Amino acid sequence: MKALVRTNYGMENVVQVVEVEKPVPADNEVLVKVRASSLNAADWYGMAGRPFIGRMGGGIFKPKDKRLGVDFAGVVEAVGKDVTDFQPGDEVFGGRNGALAEYVCVRKAIVRKPANVTFEEAAAVPVAALTALQGLRDKGDLQPGQKVLIIGASGGVGMYTVQIAKALGAEVTAVCSTNNVETARAIGADQVIDYRRADFSKSGQRYDLIVNVAGAPTWAQCKRLLTPEGTLVLIGAPKGGGLIGPLSYILKMRLATGLARRKMVFFIAQFNRPDMQTLADLLESGKIKSVIDKRFTLEEGAAAFAYMGEGHARGKVVVEVSKG
Numbered sequence: 443m444k445a446l447v448r449t450n451y452g453m454e455n456v457v458q459v460v461e462v463e464k465p466v467p468a469d470n471e472v473l474v475k476v477r478a479s480s481l482n483a484a485d486w487y488g489m490a491g492r493p494f495i496g497r498m499g500g501g502i503f504k505p506k507d508k509r510l511g512v513d514f515a516g517v518v519e520a521v522g523k524d525v526t527d528f529q530p531g532d533e534v535f536g537g538r539n540g541a542l543a544e545y546v547c548v549r550k551a552i553v554r555k556p557a558n559v560t561f562e563e564a565a566a567v568p569v570a571a572l573t574a575l576q577g578l579r580d581k582g583d584l585q586p587g588q589k590v591l592i593i594g595a596s597g598g599v600g601m602y603t604v605q606i607a608k609a610l611g612a613e614v615t616a617v618c619s620t621n622n623v624e625t626a627r628a629i630g631a632d633q634v635i636d637y638r639r640a641d642f643s644k645s646g647q648r649y650d651l652i653v654n655v656a657g658a659p660t661w662a663q664c665k666r667l668l669t670p671e672g673t674l675v676l677i678g679a680p681k682g683g684g685l686i687g688p689l690s691y692i693l694k695m696r697l698a699t700g701l702a703r704r705k706m707v708f709f710i711a712q713f714n715r716p717d718m719q720t721l722a723d724l725l726e727s728g729k730i731k732s733v734i735d736k737r738f739t740l741e742e743g744a745a746a747f748a749y750m751g752e753g754h755a756r757g758k759v760v761v762e763v764s765k766g
């Protein structure tokens with residue numbers, strides 16, 4: 443089968459399509475023929491081998507695991523003998539390392555794809571929307587009627603964060619750049635602040651929850667905006683450089699909020715089937731929709747990574763892996 447891999451760390455020129463052995467499902471696994479995949483920032487970091495500290499365990503000089511991608515949507519082709527909840531022909535979506543390939547074997551992070559969404563729309567969902575869901579509901583404890591500020595509302599994670607916050611009953615203010623203001627409104631944001639034209643930290647508003655997806659606000663700015671009991675959830679951080687990259691921003695914020703005795707949470711989203719099912723239900727009901735910025739083929743994988751690396755995607759970057 444064809445798969446997108448990188449044999450060295452580097453920029454997009456290390457990304458190539460190669461022929462690899464088709465995987466065979468273990469007794470408890472499902473073999474999926476991948477129709478579409480989507481890129482996440484973590485895929486770009488994995489390609490680049492950044493930050494350097496992230497190479498610990500995964501290969502200091504070269505990646506031990508050459509595969510790329512996590513998100514997928516496709517059709518079950520075969521199941522292991524212990525699998526009872528899926529059968530060949532089921533349309534599914536989920537997450538597994540090496541999803542930028544024609545086939546992937548999956549154990550738990552998989553659910554049925556709602557019939558009213560395409561494979562591309564479903565493939566856009568897993569990592570980005572799980573992050574949004576877990577950030578708002580679990581880490582931010584968002585309640586109906588609360589006010590939430592979402593900084594970096596226009597990328598892959600941001601677009602789902604706005605929609606899931608609305609689905610949870612919140613009043614949403616989205617921060618994005620000029621080009622994305624209309625899209626942020628169209629997906630449900632109650633207010634939109636264009637960060638190129640206005641300083642959102644001087645709006646005079648107070649929020650129960652701030653979710654930082656892609657900006658780099660200082661603690662002084664966040665403090666001005668949070669209610670006394672408010673929470674700051676950090677999903678993303680500027681790429682940064684050196685040994686620890688984005689971690690330097692997160693550590694700085696942790697120190698500042700710790701000294702101020704205020705609640706700040708940074709977390710890494712985790713796959714689990716109940717949350718994937720929640721996302722499938724939200725898709726089916728139309729409460730969340732995937733906004734797809736660009737589509738690439740597997741052969742155009744390097745270009746897809748280059749585009750992702752620019753950091754200005756409007757919604758998701760999707761890779762069409764195979765036709766039906």
Ligand SMILES: NC(=O)c1ccc[n+]([C@@H]2O[C@H](COP(=O)([O-])OP(=O)(O)OC[C@H]3O[C@@H](n4cnc5c(N)ncnc54)[C@H](OP(=O)(O)O)[C@@H]3O)[C@@H](O)[C@H]2O)c1
Pocket residue numbers: 482483484569570573593594595596597598599600617618619620622637655656657658676677678679680709710711750753754755756757758
């Ligand atoms: N914690 C986790 O588990 C987890 C999971 C997934 C992703 N992440 C992190 O979340 C971040 C976003 O990921 P993504 O997949 O959404 O990336 P993405 O699709 O590349 O989106 C990046 C977005 O950031 C916006 N942006 C850039 N600079 C900004 C600024 N100063 N203020 C406001 N918005 C800004 C861009 O919009 P404009 O073009 O309008 O600037 C773009 O739409 C990354 O740092 C990633 O590592 C964390």
